[in-house]
Amino acid sequence: QVQLVESGGGVVQPGRSLRLSCAASGFTFSNHGMHWVRQAPGKGLEWVAVIWYDGNYKNYADSVKGRFTISRDNSKNTLYLQMNSLRAEDTAVYYCARDLGSGWMYYFDYWGQGMLVTVSS
Amino acid sequence: SSELTQDPAVSVALGQTVRITCQGDSLRTFYAGWYQQKPGQAPVLVIYGKNNRPSGIPDRFSGSRSGNTTSLTITGAQAEDEADYYCNSRDSSGNPGVFGGGTKLTVL
Numbered sequence: 001q002v003q004l005v006e007s008g009g010g011v012v013q014p015g016r017s018l019r020l021s022c023a024a025s026g027f028t029f030s031n032h033g034m035h036w037v038r039q040a041p042g043k044g045l046e047w048v049a050v051i052w053y054d055g056n057y058k059n060y061a062d063s064v065k066g067r068f069t070i071s072r073d074n075s076k077n078t079l080y081l082q083m084n085s086l087r088a089e090d091t092a093v094y095y096c097a098r099d100l101g102s103g104w105m106y107y108f109d110y111w112g113q114g115m116l117v118t119v120s121s
Numbered sequence: 122s123s124e125l126t127q128d129p130a131v132s133v134a135l136g137q138t139v140r141i142t143c144q145g146d147s148l149r150t151f152y153a154g155w156y157q158q159k160p161g162q163a164p165v166l167v168i169y170g171k172n173n174r175p176s177g178i179p180d181r182f183s184g185s186r187s188g189n190t191t192s193l194t195i196t197g198a199q200a201e202d203e204a205d206y207y208c209n210s211r212d213s214s215g216n217p218g219v220f221g222g223g224t225k226l227t228v229l
Contacts, residue, residue: 035218037164045156045164045207047218061218095163106209106217107154109175111163 002026002110004096009115012086022079022096022112030054030074033103036081038092039114048094049081052103064090086119093117124212125153125221132227133198141193143208143221153191153210155184157202158223164207168193195226203228 008020022034036048049060049070058070069082079096094115097108125145133139143153152171156164166175168184181196191210195202208221 044223045158045209045220047209047220050218059218100166100169104217105169106211107166107169108156108164108209109166109169111165114163 002098004098004110004112006094006096006112006115009094009117011118011120013121014087014119016086017082017084018086018117019083020081020094020096020115020117022081024077024079024096024098027098027110029072029077031102033099033101033105034070034072034079035097035099035106035108036068036070036079037095037097037108037111038090039095040089040092043092046092047106050099050103050106051079057103083117086117088119091117091119125208125210125219127206127208127221127224129222130225130227132229133195134229135200136197138194138196139198139226141195141206141224141226143191143193143210144189145210145219145221146189146213147211147215147219148186148189148191151211151215152186153184153208155182155193156207156209157204158207159204167206198226198228200228202226 003025005023051070067085071080096112098110100107155168158164172184
């Protein structure tokens, strides 16, 4: 069965960096685009970033552009999100999610359990 | 602010039919996805595209579109359908990855 397991979250001071990982199993990882979606406490869903199946295309929400970098290692079936210059407003549960297709569909058919990132001094 | 607008809250009597809507100019062109999220859990895709249900989603869930409004209909709502529901599609410029603000569904 499809599984997505995030790791790397925690508490970090403003301006510092953090890297999230998402280990995938149960499907051919290199066939699917992957996304990060976040949810601030008590708020709605916000799409963060996408990377296509082969890693050759990436796109970001304006709120994180220039600070966050999405990447993947298809040999390790793992997705990453490098988060730099973190701000208090980045505090959220971060989900990795599988694209229904190669990365262009933006329908998220499987989600990880979520990883809380808290940005606070 | 989101370019996809949802009613904050909707209620339905057990066993009755409820429609949850999502409005936006982009929806005249693009289809939406619908997600169900229960407290403390990750979202689940329940409808995508014109009216497609992922494997394992009950057939009481269906989708439709009219003009700038896309709807998720639950026919014969069950207690376990009580959750937050989010639509996602594109903004008015065609940029993907936009979510509606969410609708809290209460089953009475």
